[in-house]
Amino acid sequence: MKTLEQFGELVPTNGYRWWYLDALSDDHRHGLAIIGFVGSVFSPYYFSARKRVPADPENFCSINIGLYGDLGHRWCMTERSKRHMTRSAAQFQIGPSSMTWEEDTLVIRIDEITVPFPSRVRGIVRLKPRLTSMAELALDPGMRHRWRPVAPVADVKADFEKPGLSWRGTGYHDMNWGTRPLEEDFSSWVWSRAALKDSAHIVYDRVLKDGSRSGFALRIKEDGVPQEIAIPKPVELGRAFWRMGRPAHADHPLDDVKTLEDSPFYTRSLFHTRIDEETVPVFHESLSLDRFTNPLVQRMLPFKMPRRA
DSSP states (O other): OGGGTTTTOOOOTTOEEEEEEEEEETTSSEEEEEEEEESOTTOHHHHHHHHHSOOOGGGSEEEEEEEEETTOOEEEOOEEOGGGEEEOSSEEEETTEEEEEETTEEEEEEEEEOSSSOOEEEEEEEEEEEEOOOOOEESSTTOOEEEEEEEEEEEEEEEEEETTEEEEEEEEEEEEEESSOGGGTEEEEEEEEEEOSSOEEEEEEEEETTSOEEEEEEEEOTTOOEEEEOOOOEEEOOOOTTOOOOEEEOSSOOEEEEEEEEOSSEEEEEEEEEETTEEEEEEEEEEEHHHHTOHHHHHHGGGTSOEEO
16 A cells, blocks of 8 residues: 555655644544654744754654543643654654554554643554545645645544543544745644545645735545635634634534634634535644744743653
8 A cells, every 4th residue: 555655754854744633433522633743843842953953853753642522631742852763664653652554554552641731641543544645735836845635534443541432433644744844934824624425625725924825625535636626715713712813614604613722823623514515523723833933932832742852
């Protein structure tokens, strides 16, 4: 399976590569998001290192886990240096956690500690694609930042020993990579995805550093080829505690809006809306790179992202 050939790719100095997945249980009671980073784009340590000298992204690696639902909200993101990391075509291992392609299934083994209140998160998540895509899209005019929707729709099985939790659901997996920091080319972006019966619906909307806007909406079906569609109408999810703007796109009213993550520069949300006569859950992210670079935000981030050198 060609998707195996992703974890060992070279990441250039000051660059990054990340592997993202999210999922929602069939009963909509539980959700998760997991991101594996080489050159963590949200790391205050990597940000600081790049200000001094060209920085090796392999010295700033982590697996970020967010669990949501009936058992509460859990967050883990411990950064580690390259001596705690190994990579091959099929596997990314960082500390006690890993992401591995085993035949046609992405297997994530997790053994991490939550912050700011320590507790253990230990379990296995298996993601088996229903749809796959080899498409690679540039996210900026200079083509320095790229995105691939590896598995736009997938079946997910989550089994956690801590907390005691097991469920099945529908998920999504993609990867992003770039040759320089996000904040050099973007001011902000929003992204969302939804799984329909026979396709995926994805929206990207970016504000570039020069103030210009560039957005698109895609439908990806069984052949894996993204088809550009009309971008839905702009809507606003409303501001949460940190007053981050949460612009979104939908042609029909939103229902049951939940804030999954709320930080000074980033939010993750979940809502329901109608797309092509289906009422579906939508994962949504809003990111402000202008806020991320604020010195006060940089001083706050180590409390959410401890580092083990």
